[in-house]
Amino acid sequence: MACKPVxxxxxxxVLSQSVTFTGGNLVINLPAGAYNNNQKYCIVVAQSIPxxxxxxxxxxxxxxxxxxxxxxxxxxxxxxxACGIRTRTRYSVCVVTTATGGTFRMLGEPCCAPNNVxxxxxxxxxxxxxxxxxxxxxxxxxxxxxxxx
Numbered sequence: 001m002a003c004k005p006v007x008x009x010x011x012x013x014v015l016s017q018s019v020t021f022t023g024g025n026l027v028i029n030l031p032a033g034a035y036n037n038n039q040k041y042c043i044v045v046a047q048s049i050p051x052x053x054x055x056x057x058x059x060x061x062x063x064x065x066x067x068x069x070x071x072x073x074x075x076x077x078x079x080x081x082a083c084g085i086r087t088r089t090r091y092s093v094c095v096v097t098t099a100t101g102g103t104f105r106m107l108g109e110p111c112c113a114p115n116n117v118x119x120x121x122x123x124x125x126x127x128x129x130x131x132x133x134x135x136x137x138x139x140x141x142x143x144x145x146x147x148x149x
Contacts, residue, residue, distance in 0.1 A: 012039070015046045019087075021053040025060045025069065026082040032064025037097040040107070044090045055083040061104050071103045074110060084110025 018029040028045060035041060043061075059080045060069040072080045072093070085091075092107040 010042065012041045013044065013090075014041050015044045017046075019045060019047040019049055021050040021057060021082075024054075024057055026053050026057045026085065027060055027062055027069070028072070028085075029062045030064075032066075035063065035095045035102075035104075037095055037102070040092060040094050041104075042090050042092050043104070045085060045087050048087050049082065049085065053082050055081065057082040059085055068101070070101065073103050073105050075106055075108070077103075077105070080106065080110050086111050 014030055016028050017031055018027075020027045020029070026049065028043070030043065059072040059082060061072055062069060072085075074080055074084075089111070091110075093104040094107060096103050096105050
């Protein structure tokens with residue numbers, strides 16, 4: 001099926017105005033307006049994701065000049081992290097409001113996001129076991145131990 005050379009864009013298509021990493025959050029700013037409860041919107045992350053963003057930063061949305069942070073959640077209500085978002089990508093979301101705020105809930109799955117669920121808990125601070133050391137190009141040994149503190 002060929003693309004039409006001229007067509008209208010859906011009124012529910014929303015292009016981000018900015019993407020920043022601030023306060024430990026990846027903040028996607030959307031144009032000012034009313035985003036209605038139970039309405040579907042297609043959000044395009046139009047700007048580059050800052051290189052300083054950490055992969056486990058929660059993704060939140062702001063609207064216009066407002067300072068309220070609305071979480072971007074997966075369809076199972078878990079928080080979307082920065083590792084699950086790509087630039088120049090369209091995400092279908094549904095706005096879910098409460099008496100005091102709301103969320104933007106993804107209708108699909110985020111991009112190749114790792115599953116950071118612990119296999120068990122035992123009351124102590126979890127750490128992952130160190131993987132076997134690897135050697136780099138210069139021959140030095142690198143260790144990859146990760147802590148969830």
